[in-house]
Amino acid sequence: MSRAVSVLIIARLTLREAMRRRLLWALVGLTVLIVALTWWGFTRIADVSPVTGPTEMLGVSQVLVMLAFMFSFVLAMTAVFAASPSIGPEIESGLLLAILARPIDRAEVLFGRWLGLAVVLVAYAIVAGYLEIAAVGLATGYLPADPAVAPLYLAGQTLVLLTLAIVFSTRIASVAGGAIAVVAYGLAWMAGVLGGVGEAFHSDVLRAAGTIARLILPSDVLWRGAAGALSPTDQVLSGSGVNAAIYRFSPFSGAAPEPYWLAWCIVWVVAVLWLGIVLLRRREV
Amino acid sequence: MTVERIAGLAIETRELRKEFGRIVALAGLTMTVPRGEVFGFLGPNGAGKTTAVKLLLGLSRPTAGDGRVLGEPLGDVPVRRLVGYLPELFRYQTWMTAREVLGLHCELARLPRAEWDQEIRAALDLVGLADRADGRTQTFSKGMQQRLGLAVALLGRPDLLILDEPTSALDPVGRQDVRGIIGALRDRGATVFLNSHLLTEVERVCDRVAIVDRGRVVAELTMAELTDERGVSVRVTGLDGVGGEVAARYGTARLDGEWLFVDGIADAAVPSLVGELVARGGAIHAVVPTHHTLEERFLSLLGAAPDAGDAGDAGTAAESATGSANASAGSVESGGAAKATPHDGAGA
Numbered sequence: 001m002s003r004a005v006s007v008l009i010i011a012r013l014t015l016r017e018a019m020r021r022r023l024l025w026a027l028v029g030l031t032v033l034i035v036a037l038t039w040w041g042f043t044r045i046a047d048v049s050p051v052t053g054p055t056e057m058l059g060v061s062q063v064l065v066m067l068a069f070m071f072s073f074v075l076a077m078t079a080v081f082a083a084s085p086s087i088g089p090e091i092e093s094g095l096l097l098a099i100l101a102r103p104i105d106r107a108e109v110l111f112g113r114w115l116g117l118a119v120v121l122v123a124y125a126i127v128a129g130y131l132e133i134a135a136v137g138l139a140t141g142y143l144p145a146d147p148a149v150a151p152l153y154l155a156g157q158t159l160v161l162l163t164l165a166i167v168f169s170t171r172i173a174s175v176a177g178g179a180i181a182v183v184a185y186g187l188a189w190m191a192g193v194l195g196g197v198g199e200a201f202h203s204d205v206l207r208a209a210g211t212i213a214r215l216i217l218p219s220d221v222l223w224r225g226a227a228g229a230l231s232p233t234d235q236v237l238s239g240s241g242v243n244a245a246i247y248r249f250s251p252f253s254g255a256a257p258e259p260y261w262l263a264w265c266i267v268w269v270v271a272v273l274w275l276g277i278v279l280l281r282r283r284e285v
Numbered sequence: 286m287t288v289e290r291i292a293g294l295a296i297e298t299r300e301l302r303k304e305f306g307r308i309v310a311l312a313g314l315t316m317t318v319p320r321g322e323v324f325g326f327l328g329p330n331g332a333g334k335t336t337a338v339k340l341l342l343g344l345s346r347p348t349a350g351d352g353r354v355l356g357e358p359l360g361d362v363p364v365r366r367l368v369g370y371l372p373e374l375f376r377y378q379t380w381m382t383a384r385e386v387l388g389l390h391c392e393l394a395r396l397p398r399a400e401w402d403q404e405i406r407a408a409l410d411l412v413g414l415a416d417r418a419d420g421r422t423q424t425f426s427k428g429m430q431q432r433l434g435l436a437v438a439l440l441g442r443p444d445l446l447i448l449d450e451p452t453s454a455l456d457p458v459g460r461q462d463v464r465g466i467i468g469a470l471r472d473r474g475a476t477v478f479l480n481s482h483l484l485t486e487v488e489r490v491c492d493r494v495a496i497v498d499r500g501r502v503v504a505e506l507t508m509a510e511l512t513d514e515r516g517v518s519v520r521v522t523g524l525d526g527v528g529g530e531v532a533a534r535y536g537t538a539r540l541d542g543e544w545l546f547v548d549g550i551a552d553a554a555v556p557s558l559v560g561e562l563v564a565r566g567g568a569i570h571a572v573v574p575t576h577h578t579l580e581e582r583f584l585s586l587l588g589a590a591p592d593a594g595d596a597g598d599a600g601t602a603a604e605s606a607t608g609s610a611n612a613s614a615g616s617v618e619s620g621g622a623a624k625a626t627p628h629d630g631a632g633a
Contacts, residue, residue: 009392013378020380094374098437101342101370102393103362284305285344 010112054239192220227254
């Protein structure tokens with residue numbers, strides 16, 4: 001009970017900071033802007049080429065997946081830049097000294113920070129994700145294969161990046177930690193593309209590379225899930241004359257991850273957070 | 286082996302050691318701080334003072350050795366409810382107001398919600414920030430931030446306050462305020478562990494000091510022990526140098542111009558010394574009691590010569606009587622800053 005209270009104190013502090021420093025309002029403003037631009041852009045597309053058949057729907061789906069990829073990148077960056085300065089730099093600046101001298105465990109500080117940022121980022125990912133899908137649907141009438149779960153995968157990917165960056169922040173300077181997290185995110189995505197190619201060409205080496213990358217950083221598992229959920233339905237694919245197997249070559253294609261991969265994502269987040277707690281407890285302040 | 290709990294002690298450490306790689310920050314700190322005492326913890330830069338403070342608070346782990354704070358082992362988390370801490374590196378959330386920072390620390394210290402307003406108001410009043418309670422700390426000067434840090438440390442009436450350089454950013458008025466606050470804490474029975482470079486501040490407020498060098502306590506003494514080491518400075522003319530011979534029978538004597546410095550003389554022997562000097566034909570212009578300063582003791586323990594600039598930069602009769610209380614140590618130029626206390630001064 002006492003531990004939960006401490007975690008909630010720090011999580012609430014983090015949320016208040018996000019609001020007071022206008023991070024939350026900046027995200028809300030950007031969401032409104034992006035959704036408005038999406039609606040406007042897709043309306044123009046629909047004006048030029050009305051989305052009436054599977055071919056047009058396939059086109060819209062590709063633009064939507066590409067937008068989602070850009071959005072997932074924005075989410076990853078937001079997670080990294082919000083989390084990187086949160087522990088180590090605050091110790092170095094003296095901000096955390098007075099807090100750590102209170103009856104609070106370092107694990108509670110780390111988990112409270114993670115929880116506070118997670119609430120902000122997940123809310124942002126889900127609200128903005130659904131609004132984007134709704135805007136595209138309203139403008140064109142197109143609905144992807146699984147619109148309900150796509151933002152959830154994006155939120156999950158954000159949590160993975162948040163976890164990585166916050167754990168880096170316990171030991172690595174914020175700029176270096178942030179840069180490493182961003183590069184790791186990019187590498188994981190590229191390894192996912194290679195793994196997909198390996199799957200298509202039955203290359204064990206490429207498949208193994210993709211699997212290892214997913215084990216080390218499972219962000220791409222969730223991105224592929226989001227991309228799969230935003231992909232056109234099989235009827236649209238077959239109606240447009242595109243072979244589903246060939247479609248999977250696209251770097252913007254995806255599929256719902258196997259349950260064991262989703263379980264691994266959860267295990268990974270818990271394990272990495274636990275590692276962060278160990279690192280923070282051993283750190284000299 | 287762990288340090289046994291001893292009733293009546295706020296802090297006890299035994300051979301506390303801290304290494305950072307190959308650097309030994311603390312070589313073996315052994316000390317005890319009784320409850321209810323204002324304890325000064327002094328040392329030169331790099332002596333390990335802040336490291337010791339962080340070990341006491343559980344912010345850092347000892348490489349070896351052990352200790353207790355308020356009877357609990359080092360690193361105990363619940364005992365921190367009873368400890369207030371002002372870090373040397375004080376910094377608070379710049380996006381919060383002073384009142385909000387204090388509210389956060391009330392929450393972290395697990396004070397009952399009903400007491401927060403009263404606690405916050407009292408702390409702000411005490412440190413002189415009542416009129417800036419709703420100002421963002423971003424707009425605070427360094428001195429105001431340090432006052433806020435002191436207010437944070439005072440929340441919840443802690444049994445032990447660990448103040449790391451609490452007046453480093455304060456003006457003379459602020460320093461006087463802090464002295465008053467420390468005095469009030471002593472009056473209510475709290476223990477204050479004061480880590481400071483400002484020896485005159487320490488001298489004014491502490492009951493006892495420990496001087497630490499290279500990670501070890503090299504001396505521990507009470508203020509009474511320090512001020513008991515008395516001497517006398519006599520401005521005398523007309524003796525043609527024999528005054529030194531006379532004074533040597535009363536203590537360690539040294540003549541410097543018209544000033545005769547006698548260290549280690551008993552208070553009761555001063556009239557006799559003066560009488561003998563007069564009997565030898567001397568004209569007495571001033572008789573000024575002197576005592577060792579903390580700074581003098583500090584520098585002698587650390588093997589550093591006191592700064593000659595501290596001697597004779599005076600203005601007051603008492604300060605012009607500066608000279609070496611350790612007369613054997615050398616001349617006035619190199620010999621020390623034993624300062625006469627003006628209020629003790631007695632003109633002849």
